[in-house]
Amino acid sequence: MRIEPLGDSALLVRVVESFDAEESLDAVLRASRQLELAKIPGVIELAPAYTTIGVFLDSARCPPFDELRTGIGRALECDSAPAASHATAPTIEVPVCYESEFAPDLDEVARHTELSPEEIIRRHSAESYRVSCVGFTPGFPYLSGLPPELATPRRASPRKEIPAGAVAIGGTQTGIYPRRSPGGWNIIGRTPLRLFDVDRNPPALFRAGDRVRFRRISRLDFDAFAK
Amino acid sequence: MNALIRSAGFLTSVQDLGRIGYRQAGVSLGGALDAHALRVANALVGNEDNAGGLEVTLGKLRFSFEDDRLIAWCGGEFSVRIADENLPAGHAALVAKDDEVTITAPNAGGRAWLAISGGIDVPIVLGSRSTDLRGNFGGHEGRALRDGDVLSLLEEGRFETADQPNRRFQTAASWGASATWATIAHENAVLRIVRGTDWERFTSEAQRSLVTSAFTVTTDSDRMGARLDGPELKRVESGDLLSEAVAPGTLQIPPNGQPILLLGDCQTIGGYPKIAHVITVDLPTAAQLWPGDTVRFHEVSLAEAQALLREREKDFALFRAGVALHLR
Secondary structure, eight states, X not given: OEEEESTTSEEEEEOOSSOOTTHHHHHXXXXXXXXXXXXXXXXXXXXXXXXXXXXXXXXXXXXXXXXXXXXXXXXXXSOOSOOOOTTTSOEEEEEEEOOGGGOTTHHHHHXXXXXXXXXXXXXXXXXXXXXXXXXXXXXXXXXXXXXXXXXXXXXXXXXXXXXXXXXXXXXXXXXXXXSSEEEOSEEEEXXXXXXXXXXXXXXXXXXXXXXXXXXXXXXXXXXXXXX | OEEXXXXXXXXXXXXXXXXXXXXXXXXXXXXXSSHHHHHHHHHHTTOOTTOOEEEEESXXXXXXXXXXXXXXXXXXXXXXXXXXXXXXXXXXXXXXXXXXXXXXXXXXXXXXXXXXXXXXXXXXXXXXXXXXXXXXXXXTTTSOOOTTOEEEBOOOOOOOBSSSTTSOOSSOOSOOOOHHHHBOOXXXXXXXXXXXXXGGXXXXXXXXXXXXXXXXXXXXXXXXXXXXXXXXXXXXXXXXXXXXXXXXXXXXXXXXXXXXXXXXTOOSEEOXXXXXXXXXXXXXXXXXXXXXXXXXXXXOOHHHHHHHHHHHHHHHHHHHHHHHHHBO
């Protein structure tokens, strides 16, 4: 574990050296919970992502970094937080309509992967994924676990507008656009689920560590669900 | 009682000190791009630091109140008038019911923060009154103000001033914030930086260029970040990095080698290498950068950055105590 300054009002805790969606993600989430429970004075919020945790500080109090380093180190040594594991992570089922109207890049993914669109859909919806982190836009889940043969590079020029609910492949990851936004990932389907809603608590449907499965639905089901 | 927006100007939004606690859901800090300026303006009118105020971009704002209110503002080189009286930055003044307040386009800088006694009463969304202009939530209906908007104001504490007992300042109060806090605009801005976690990933030439060259702010800049144009800052090796936390002030370098200086609405995580971070006390200067402006960077130690921040916070506490002696 290493603790580095992220400017003068935040720290970056490097919990593990390399990323995998099981042990190392569990280690980061566990460390994040330990830091949360420790309620270190001056720490106002945490931002875990992949192998690191951003620790944001109250700049008005400006606690000395040496003290914080000690506090963080001590919090991570204590065993108070239960270990997160696949056993405890909830699985969220995401209905996805893969029909061509919602899948403008399915043919491109087919060209790149040399698989038929039908085979891509089958493999994409058969797999179980894990949320590595939530970011980019509010509620956007970065999902690990894409079958390697489905990996497709991001588009050379990003789209100016991607609709809310678009399910997409970007490199070795898959993800879902929570709201209309620009983006460079390859769109292969759409979910009627609302991923982010400020009137909900918590506002984001996904948290880092959650498990996700895609369930293929028809256009009729999509419309019924969206109502 | 309400504020009546006669003319909403180029881009005016309701902001407080930002949204804390939702980074894990991908929600940015947001809030006033210069949180210190809003805090000073709020203190001047007797508000809490975090009261909702207006972030005014490029001015051209006109409004009035349905009752008497104190206002104060800090930021770029704007000219603010209450009816026919000039209101200098960093001073409080009373705006009588129906008097019109006008903010003109700035001579330098681009943004100003205006506090109204009582504060703006918009719903608190995810712990904040700030407008998330991309997410379309918070603030007034999740959007920038429009002509004709009516903003509800919270009840203010009934202020009297020690020197003018019945609250009628006819002109601005003689006391105010120091000039360096009130007016923040630099023709040739110098931002102090500390090294970023990815400093070593850059060539020594890039490291040198960062602190010796002038960079120009491009038109592709907004509340998320200021994109800069200058010598290409090259990495020692290429290759993708895992996304990790970023913060306002982070100076990240995308593959084209041109820095992006992240501001308050920046995304919560980013995968571009972080060559440096602008220090917290210089974020007010960063918030005034406008397309065409030039900016340079000067490296300081982390200890120095934190000492400057501690000093500013000490000064602010004294300032708040001083204002309390004037407002009763």
